[in-house]
Structure formats: structure tokens, C-alpha cells
Amino acid sequence: MQLIPCPWCGPREEAEFHYGGQAHVAYPEDPSALTDEEWAQYVFFRDNPSGPFAERWSHSAGCRRWFNAVRDTRSHDLLAVYRAGEPMPEVAS
């Protein structure tokens, strides 16, 4: 059972959290201006890197806040957590 350091509550067990997929994929400013392909990229396509990956988490059984984390997908190690709206910190992979 991994510990996830919620930026609001501190380290808590992963069972308290809900996964939210890739971070920093903004809802498009004007969806109607996008081509079908551009829109499909937003709706259906996400990165799947081997290594550090910025992703969204929600502390759903705790403070219920969304935040971002950089996780190494090879080891599950969380390299950084940061609050929504904050820029992604530099991490050493």
C-alpha cells in the first residue's frame, strides 16, 4: 500500500485516492474551432511514458481536493506532488 503525499494533508494510504489520468491536459479554449482530429486528441489520447509522468490525483476519501503528481511509471515512486494550478516542478528521473 503506497503512501501518497497529499499536498494538503500529508502522506496518506493510496486507498484514499482516486486517479485522474494525465495532468496539464487543459479543456480546449474553443472546442468548436478544433478539427475532428484535434478534438479526438483531447478526448481520447494521452501520453504513456516509461518514466516520470505528470498526472492528476484526487484525495477523494480525505480532503477531496485534486492535485498533481509526478510519478515514475517504472517504479511507481512519486517524485513530486504539487497543488492544482502550480507549475510542474523539475524532477530528476
Next chain:
Amino acid sequence: MTFRTSTGGAIDRNTLLHFTFNGQKLSGHPGDTLASALLANGVHEIGSSVKLGRPRGVVAAGSEDPTSLVQIEAPFSEPMLLATTVELYDGLEARGLAGQGRLAALPDPARYDAKHEHCDVLVVGAGPAGLVAALTAARSGARVVLVDEQNQAGGALLGVEEYLDDRPSAEWVADIVAELKSTPGVLVLERTTAFGMYQDGFVLALQKRTDHLGFAAPATVARQRVWRIRTKQTVLATGAHERPVVFADNDRPGIMLASSARTFLHRYGVLPGSRAVVFTTNDSAYCAAIDLAESGVDIALIADARPEAPARLATECAARGIEVRAGQLVTGTEGTSRVTVVHVGGEKIECDTLLVSGGWNPVVSLFSQARGKLRYDAELGAFVPGEELSTVRVAGSATGELDLNACTRQGRDAGAAAAGAAGFASGGQVPLPVSDSRCTARSGLVLWRVPGDEDASFVDLQRDATVSDVLRATGAGLRSLEHIKRYTTIGTAHDQGKTSGMIAAGIVAEALGVELEDQRPTTFRPPYTSVSFAALAGRDRGELHDPVRVTAIHPWHVAHGALFENVGQWKRPWYYPQPGEDLHTAVLRECRATRESVGMMDGSTLGKIDVQGRDAGKFLDMLYTNMMSNLKVGKIRYGVMCGVDGMVIDDGTVIRVGEQRYLVTTTTGNAAKILDWMEEWLQTEWPHLDVHCASVTEHWVTIPLVGPKSRAVLGEVAPDLDVSNEAFEFMTWHDTVVAGVPARVCRISFSGELAYEINVTAWHGLAVWEALMAAGEKYGITPYGTETMHVLRAEKGYPIIGQETDATVTPQDLGMSWAVSKKKPDFIGKRSFARAENNRTDRKQLVGLLPVDPEVLLPEGSQIVETDRLPEPPVRMLGHVTSSYPSAALGRTFALALVRSGHERIGETLYVPVEDTLVPVTVTESVLYDKEGARRDG
């Protein structure tokens, strides 16, 4: 005949414990395991093998034993326990198994629980290395937890007669345990197996608290406990298991690991037999032979596979009249229920016991689970920890080190390092004991198998997997140990290959002509030993398995005979059968009463979300496909929500409570999901919006009052309310007093009938329900459940999210284009409606189906095909039936279905395969009853 020694062992010879094995009455002593008691009575044949039915006995003395599986019959039936790990108690009844047990037919009456524990240093294993590690860490002031699977500390020392610092090792062990137990902040857990090691220092351990008490176990004490340990640092002192050598007919009862025989002697005072042959590749079996000889066992021969026997040990053997033959192999055995003859170098030697040692496998299971890399040690012939981890250290024979003095030194270093890493300075050195041991197992020869009958050379005794099976796998082209494990099933039994895995790897490497250094061992996974589901479930059984949610009116439903259905965690009345009624007749009655007079139901489980803030309207406009911000205070609008892909995720009504306040309802099962959905968008995309959401589901009791007489009933209980159609229009709400209680009444209909939804605080819900029942009595007011609700809404073609939809259905597919705004510049899902995929004319669309025979009820989920005869497969499926009911209002059966190009097919005849027939059905619009909507206003 008894094989019990007259002295020695940690057993109480003055007390008799009576037990039954395979119907035979036997006795043993406190301190015995079932296995040691059986061996003391000369019982070696425990069960038979799973595939071939060959007799099987006891191979090892501990949890690594592959064969001694028994079923406990009393006090409570429990399958697949190892006789070597069942502590004997009076009245025990057990039966040997033919490979597999059977589950108890009755619920387990015992309690199980779980406990959390936090510590600085966790030490797994209370052998010499673990004890020194734990004491070193404890003296530094660290919070220490020491877990050990045995009922007493000592580890390998329990199985030998060794002196430490010139006194019996048990005294040295007792001193350390006493100091640990008296140190504040130290927890010593006996009978506790760390069975899983996970990330961030999380370790699960199973403690057997009262198993050993048998019938005397107090009912109030949890029988087993799962410890959920979170530790900063871990020292793994998990020891090593002796491994056998594979040869022909190596599976007969009486063939045992040499060190295990030594353990049975020293710990339990039990001799394995009268006359033994010893077959070894290393020194350690000599000690077993010498100890057993001194206890009266006739050692017929030591066959040492090495070209030369160790001089000093050979001399000791000679002094005791034990013959040692170097360069000799055991090539086969004879016997039926017990070994009687051993073949050595072409000679047949009579005996009743064959002791085998093929070297030692460090127990690296937990280290590997902690993602530590393993390395093959060619001298040892085993995988050993191959790297250092920052939070997990390994000490003792788990590292491959088999010398006791070195093991305790490792324990001290690991304990100090772990405590240091957890922030504790050294609290003084623990003195290391000096051992008088004569044997080391290093200096061994790595030997996996002796050539011979490959069909009878067993690699995994529990799985009946032989050398032939391994060679068949490699012959078929398999090269990876993971694949071979799955192909042969080696290592997949209860013992997870503790004695067989390494040998299998060795035989594979030989067969493939590769080096073990280049082979990756199979992944070790939890649990290390078998853990019962009852222990894992703990208290989360029966009523405590999952919370049950009931409404404020629930007691009334129970009192009035409702049957319930589970909707998420909610208990909802399903229908209210009267005497003699089944589901079918009750629902027809409830439907008829509601459409013809008045009915009511408990709709309290409906999800309710209070949405407030300056931007609440703007927010809801993005969430719903239709416009909500222009809804006037006092009005209600039905709305549909989609995901960004344009697929329907929920529907419900939106009530405008005030300029900056809306009350949103969701389907019962989606309440939490939709609140999460709202929070996700508010927090991650639109944090600038001033909107706050709160679940108010449980604050309100909601009672839909439905049918042509609902106006009259409401008028009676709400005297302040003008219930006329002009004053109280459809899709509006009024705050008023109902049955003397403040209430919000909404005119909403989910049945097409004139209907009201009465909302009061949950506290008053039951009283208002009863007042409505009383007021409606003269109209025959009828409570109805979810089944009637489903029929009434289906007759009107109203979809249920999750029944008519499955995350591939758009509002347009449901015929709800009217609920999709053309004016709003954007909302979630809008852009997807313009995708080519969403505009295909052959999408599955919601339609009604009328079976040509009005008596035929289509099974929900049935497929729909185009032709009256099934063509050769694959048959093209047009869709499926989503809802199907008999209808009182229609006087016939009907169904809703998702059908390819359904909207274009109205009027067509399609076919539904039901068992062996094809049922013809006519496609209709989804609205089947009161198409013009004449009943809405009463």
C-alpha cells in the same frame, strides 16, 4: 511402536493430548505439531498426490513442507493446512488429503480482525540474526516490531542442539527475548508470519492467536489477526530452507530433508525411523546423521555426492560406526506406503528412512516482493539478495551466509544500520555469541538431480510435476522460468515452490545449456504462506461487509411486507406483495392502481446536490446539454449530462431555488459520481468559477405522489397550497406545509401521470408518508416499488441511465435531441456531437419493441437479428433488449431496445432469439403509452 525419545525437545511428556488422524486415535504432547505427533506414532503416510495418487509423507518440518496437507475436521473444518504447522491440541481431528481439500459447508464461527502498527524498525524472523538485529535496534531507542512464524523464538536454533557461549542456545534466546519484551516500544509477535511486503514499508503479517488452543480457544478472542505494519526500516532475517536433490522415486513417505529430521529430533523428541540412509551434497547432513545416530537411529550409510568426504566429519562418523561413501548418488527407491529400499551405486540398502540434503536456499521471498534484485550464487546454488535497498536490509542465512557467528554479526550490523537510518543513534553493542557448531553447509556441491526415470523424478511433489514435465516444457521451446512455471505448474501450490523452485530453475538451465547467472528467477508474490480469506476479510463480513443505507421511511416498508432490491448501498422497496401475489401480479396491481387512481413511492434515495454561487448557472450550462441559467426561480427543468465524448452519463431534474442556488437531482446509483464529476471540473478546469457543491441526498425525504387522484390527496394534506393546474403548473415547485411540516412540492412526473414530488426533511419523512397514506385511503392509495416505477417510466419511453445506456449512447440515440441546446456556444460533450462517428445513421438508437404475440415476454439482454432464420455464424446483431415488462396499461408485453438505425426501422419486423426460437417483434417509437401526453395534467 513409538518413535519418541525419552528425553529432549520442547515438549511436555507429562501431558497427553488425544487426537484422531484418518479415523485412528493417537496421542501426542503439548509442544508437538500434528506432523511431529504423527511421526512419533510411526505414521509417515499423510495423504496422496493430487494427480497420480502416490502416497506422500512429511518432507520438511516447517512451512516449506510440500506434502503434508491435511484437512482439519474438528473443531472447525479447514482445508489445506500443513501438518507441520498445525500445533497439536486435545481433540484435534484431521484427515490426510489427496492433494485437495474441501471448503467447509458451514460459516466459520471464529472471529478475525486486523490491527495497524507503526514502527521504526521491523525485524522479520526471530532466529539468531533477527534477535540480534531486533535487540540492537531496540537498545538504540527505536520502536521495534519483531515477528516470527514459530510459537517460540530461536529460528534454526530450535532444530539443533547447539551451545552458544558454552550454554544451551535456548538460554541465550530466552535472555534476548526477555530483554526485548521488557523494553518499552518493542513488540514481539509470535506465531506471526510476515506474508506480504509492499511499497513504502508496508508489511502484512498474519498472527495465529488461538488456532493452537483448539476447542479451548475463547470465542471472544479473534482467532487470527492481520497486522498492517507500516515501518521505516526493515531487517529481513528470514533464514534459509534446505532443498532436496531430485532422483527417481524421490517422493515416498520416509524421504525427508536431513535438517528437518534433525529438527524433529531436537525440537519434538521424535525419531524419523529406525534405519536411515543419508544422501547429501554438503556438510550439514552429517550433523543430522551424527545427532540421530547418538539418539539410537541406525545410520546405514552416508552417500556423499562429492568426490571426497570432509575429513573431520568422516572421522567423527567412523568413530560412531557410520559408513561414509564419497562420490555416491541415490539413484532410486522402493516401497509402497513408505520407503523400504534405497539404491546407492547399484546396491540396494534396506531402511525405513532416507534423509536428503541438496544445500540451502535463502528465503528471499519478502526481499523480492520489496523489489530487491536477486543474484545467483554459484557456490551456494541459489538466488540471494543481489543489492542493497535503502529501507530493507537482509541478515543471516537469508543472505546465503550459513555460519552462525557470521549471521549474528550481520544481524547486529543490519539492526544498527536500520535504527540509524530511522534516526536513532547506537545504544551500545549487543555482544555476539560464539557457537560450537561443527557443520557449515557452504563447501557443498550443487546438484539438482540424479539421472534416472524422469517420469518418477519429482521436482514439485505437491503438483506431481516431474523432470519429464520440465523437459517437455523446454522441449516445446519454452525458455523463460515464468513460462515454464505456468506450463508445468511447478511452484504454484500452497508452498509456492519453497523447496522446488530453485531445483526447477537448475534443471531448466541444464536442459537449455544456459547459465543460471543469466536466468531471471520467477517473481515472488504475496502471500508467503497460505492466508485464509476469513483472515483477510476480518470483521468485514456479513452486515459489516458494506454499509447499508436505508431511508427514513424504511421501517414502514419493512412493516408492510416490501421486498427490497439493492441499488448501490441503498435498500429500496422493490414491490409490496399482498398475500398470494408474486412479482408479476403485484406489479400489475401497483401499476394499475397508480395509473387509475393514486400511488406513491419512496424516492428518497435520489441523489441531490445543492449547487450554489454566483456562477452556478454558468457552471450548470457547461455540465448539462441543455440551458439551465435561464431557468426561472420556481421552475424545474429535466437535464442530461454527457462526458466529453458526448455519451450520456446521467440525467435528472434541476430546480432553481434562488438566483444563485440550484438543486440538482441525480440517479440513485450515480449521486457520488456526479458530485465528484462536478468537483473535478470546478477544481481542475474552472477554479475561477464561484460555485460550491454539497451532497444533500440524506437531508431530504422525497415522496413521488402519482396518479389522477394525486391532486386530491395533496390538496387534503397541504391546505395552504393551491393545487389547481393553473396555480401549480407542470415543472414548477412551491414551498408549503404538508401534513403540518414545511415541505417543497415539485410537479414532476416520471410516469406520464399527474404527479407531485413531496420533499421534507428526513426527520419528518415517515410522518408525512403516513399522513399521505391516510389521506389517500379513500382512493385506494397504493405504495409501489422500483419495479412498478420501471414499468411506468418504460411505458413512456423514459430511459434509465445504466439500463438503457452503457457509455456508448448519446442523447440523440435516446431520441432526446430536444434536450440538447443549439444555442449554447459550448457544453461538455457538444463538440463530440459533430464527430463523424456520432452522426452515423446506423448508430444504435432507443426504440420500443412489441412482440407480435402479446403474451411473450422478451428476456432483457436478448440480441436482436434481422431475419426470421439464423444465417451461418457470425450472425449480425442489430442490438439488444434493454428493458422488458408485461404492461397493465397496454394489456400486453413490451420492451425497450437499442437497435441499429432504430429510428428508421419503426414499423419493421425484427427477430429476437429466445432459446431455440426466433420471436418476431414490431419496432415502434419508444413512447408506448399516452403518446399525446394527455394524462400529465390530470
